[in-house]
Amino acid sequence: MEKIEIKSERFDNMVEMIQKYGGCPVRATLKIIGGKWKPLILYFISVDVNRFGQLQRMMPDCSKRMMTVQLRELESDGLVHREIFAEVPPKVIYTLTTKGESLRPLFGELSRWGIQNVLEPQQIEPNNSGTSGELV
Secondary structure (H helix, E strand, O other): OOOOOOOOHHHHHHHHHHHHHOOOHHHHHHHHHOOOOHHHHHHHHHOOOOOHHHHHHHOOOOOHHHHHHHHHHHHHOOOEEEEEEOOOOOEEEEEEOHHHHOOHHHHHHHHHHHHHHHHOOOOEEEOOOOOOEEEO
8 A cells, every 4th residue: 555645734734733632623523513413503502592492493303312412412522501490391491601602603604604605606607618607
């Protein structure tokens, strides 16, 4: 098997980070906040959708069991705080911890990227020659 050499400053910086921290910071982050539901749960809690039922309505494809598992993992990882009020019926509110709040700028950037690149992308219509296109 041949050894692949990559020569770039960005690659060297990544290797330095891996050596300094013992792993890839992006991989470590995605291990905690990645997956199908966690980013959405964190985002919705960050915009004050903080009750279980509200979260369920915002993500109807996420089962109650999966929502519960994901919230417990986020709580265990120190990103979400669960507060139970002694009422009948019981009231539970989820909020972001300080660690969770530190993700807010990331949600802003993800929102901007999604608007620019997914929701309102520039559409290109190829011309008859098929070599270039014009903006529609």
